[in-house]
Every structure is written in C-alpha cells, then in structure tokens.
Amino acid sequence: MELDLAQVRAFVAVAGTRHFGHAAAELSLTQQALSKRVARLEELLGVRLLERGHGTVTLSPAGEGFLEPARRALAAADAAVTAARSAESPLRVDVWGHLYDPARTVSEVVGGGPPVDLGRARDLPAVLSALLRGEVDAGFGRVHRTGVARQDALARRVVRLEPVDAVLGAAHPLADAAQLRPDDLRGSRLLFPAAADRLEFLRCFADRFGIEDRAEGVNLGAGHLLDRLRADPAAFTLFPADARLPDVPGVRSVPLADPTPLYAWSLVWDEQARHPRLGALLQRLAEAGRARRWLEYDPARDWLPPDDAAALPPDNKGTSPIREHRGHEGR
Known part of the structure; x- marks a missing residue:
C-alpha cells in the first residue's frame, strides 16, 4: 500500500x-x-x-x-x-507585509553573504504554514500571534526595530509639525491599508494611544493609500521611517516621539529543519544590527507592543543610546 x-x-x-x-x-x-x-x-x-x-x-x-x-x-x-538539500542551495526566505517593504532589510545584508532566494507571501499565516510544511527555510516580517497551529514550534529572532512615522495629508491640522507625540493623534482617523485583522501593529497602536476612529480599506498599494490620505484631512497612517514611499505631492511624514513607536522586524524559521546557510544569514543580520543600531530600545523612550517587547533578547530590554531618527523629509 x-x-x-x-x-x-x-x-x-x-x-x-x-x-x-x-x-x-x-x-x-x-x-x-x-x-x-x-x-x-x-x-x-x-x-x-x-x-x-x-x-x-x-x-x-x-x-x-x-x-x-x-x-x-x-x-x-x-x-x-x-x-x-545541498548545503550550496539558496536559502528560501519568504517576506510579507509588502507595503512596508520588508525585502529592503534582507537585501541590505545578503550581498557577499549566503545566496538567498526571496519570495513574496500573502501574509504571516501563509509563511508560518509554509515553514511547517518545509516549503520555505525562513520568513521575514513582523511576527505576532495567529491561528496557525504549532506556531510555537517555530524559532523567532527580532533583528530590527524601526521607528515609525505618522503619514498625513497636507490638509491635516498637524501636517506642518516637526515632530508629534502619538497622543497628539488621538482625535484623528487611522487609515488601515488593508483589513484590520491583518494589521496587528496598527490595532495595538490604536488601542494603546486611544485612536477610536479607524477606517479599514483594501490594499491596493502605497499610492492608493496616500491618495486616501490626501482626500481626508482628518486621516493619518503609520509607516516605518526608512520604508520607501511614492513621491506623492501633498503628503507629509512626521516623526513620532515621546514615546517613539518601533516596528519589530523578525526572522522566523523551523529549528528542526534548519537550512545549513541559516546561521550565516543570522550572523550577518546581527552584524548589521550592531553597526546600524537596529536594535536600540529603551522602554522609557520607546513603545513596542507587549508581545514584541517580550520577544527581545535580555540585553535589548534596557537603556540604549539616543537614536538618530531618519524620517521622510518634506513629502
């Protein structure tokens, strides 16, 4: 049989x-x-x-x-x-959260390192399921709790904490501010670029800072999202500070501080089916994190959703040097 x-x-x-x-x-x-x-x-x-x-x-x-x-x-x-699988085979890494351009972080560290075959997955549950089936070697994006069974069997490492900007249309009353506090946005409308159940970071932010007005949408790309912002003077959204946004007139990115929200980028993999080249990628991500200060976190200065903060290694949970913030200037 x-x-x-x-x-x-x-x-x-x-x-x-x-x-x-x-x-x-x-x-x-x-x-x-x-x-x-x-x-x-x-x-x-x-x-x-x-x-x-x-x-x-x-x-x-x-x-x-x-x-x-x-x-x-x-x-x-x-x-x-x-x-x-040969040790010479490329490392298959699926990324998700495409609006926030996850591939840029992986691309920054793979040059001269282990060969990586980047794929695009629909969302985190699709990546977790593919990992558990052995169809990919690792995933890269923001990790949170899902309904996927056996998610806890997978290993995770936070490799980058990226400051988050508020993105507003030029007609928004706060658009000309040099810097904003998350609490300043309490009376504004948070635009979700897709269904809210797929954007756990935005839901956590809205819950933490009292943003009650929330508008979901269909993910038709960054250009469509920015057009929605320009058309709604009460609206804003959040974007990782170094993510590439289309150059759309009438839209501004304003840094957030006191506290600074951080977006946690993680690598996730199945330790029981560890690819021979995974260690080299983790090492290069760690080196880039030290050189570029990707893992600075001070709970007195920054904000992370509780699950992200709990996922940090112990040496990342204390005071760190003042971060040089790099936002989108003058969009």
Missing part, C-alpha cells in the same frame, strides 16, 4: 485542529480540497479515521491508532527532504 503524504498531512492537520476549516487554512487549501484528501485516505485504508458531527470532529479508534505513526512518517519525510 502506497500512502500519499499529502493525504496523510491533511488528516494530521484535521486531527490537530479538530476543525476542517482551520486545518484547511493551515495548509493553504480550500476546505473542499482538504476533505477530499482525507476521504481518499480513508478509502485507501478501508477505515474511517474521523467522526464528523454537527460542527465537531473527533478521531475514530482507527484514527487514534493511525495518528502518531502518521506524524512520525511526516517527520521522517520532512527530515529526508532536508537531508537531500
């Missing part, structure tokens, strides 16, 4: 989540495709593995017996794939 590992992986995902919809999202499949894979596996084995009720999924006795050997088979297959 030849088992199809894709079908086995589908069963293990459902067994882990006890929910077809959640398992389908974890594997980036439609629920219909996932159900077909499980049904074909049950047909091949000649037994029912899952008991399906009204909104519930439980393991049958056969499913209970099959689950752990199935997990070991998948782990062995993943280990075989890892072992077969």
